[in-house]
Amino acid sequence: MIRLMLVDDHAVLRDGLKNILDLESDIKVVGEAVSGMDALSKVPDLMPDVILMDINIPDKNGIEVTGILKREYPAIKILMLTMFDHDEYFMSAIREGADGYLLKDAPSQHVIEAIRSVARGQSVIAPSMTKKFLNFQQKPAEAPKEKKDELLTEREREVLLCLVQGMNNKEIAQELFISDKTVKIHVSKIFKKLDVKSRSQVVIYAVQNQLVPLP
Structure with missing residues (x-):
């Protein structure tokens, strides 16, 4: 069961989402918040698996709240809506550790599937944002001073390519014929070496710095 928290200051949207999500047997809405501070105060008690986070909320905005929560509770997945x-x-949002980024015009079924995807450890990016994302390949960022990518082992580069292709840990393990535990170790080392906080972040870093071929 995926424990979900809704963070949005529009009651109609929260109610609509809750009504839709209540029909799903594997998702349970365990709490709601109407502002940044409200979310920060409730998360320690609710400890959701996934947070569906709006950006334009009172007090602290959703991006600020995402950064704070990712530092304090890195295991919680945050999907921007x-x-x-x-x-x-x-x-x-990606720099602060968001695990996915969807737009509010997305069909409800896409939102539901995105919640399941981030809960499984995958990254989700709205289709309309994908072009912007892939354009980083044509306009690469300035090379990092420390040449972080050179620190990756050959196996870590293989795992990184799998991450860019959207695979979860189990799929990576099957692809590379290694254990789930070994995948977790490699992913953790990749995050540390590239100084990133989430799968979405590591994917964008990899494409932006041309570490892997385009997926």
């Missing part, structure tokens, strides 16, 4: 399709919001 917003009306903003601007590059700066998208990249800021």
Whole structure:
């Protein structure tokens, strides 16, 4: 059962989402928050598996709250659900550790599947944001001063490619003929070496710095 928390200041949207999600046997809405501070105060008691987070909320915005929660509770998955399709919001959310980024015009079934995907450890990016994401390949970021990618072993590069292709740990283990535990170790080392906090973040870093072929 996926324990889900809704963070949005619009009651109609929260109620609509809750009504839809209540029909799913594997998802349970365990709490709601109407502002950044409200979310931060409730998370320690609710400890959800996934948080569906709006960006434009009172007090602290959703991106700020995501950064705080990812530092304090890195195991909690955070899926942004917003009306903003601007590059700066998208990249800021990913930098703060968001596990996915969806737009509010997404069909409800896409939102449901995205919740399941991030709960499994996969990253989710709205289709309309994918072009912006892949454009980083044509406009690569300045090379990191420490050449972080050179620290990766050959096996870690193979795991990184699997991450970019959207595989979860079990799928990576099957692809590379290694154990789930070994995959977790490699993923943890990749995150540390590349100084990233989430799968979405490591995927964007890899594409932006041309560490792997385009998926």
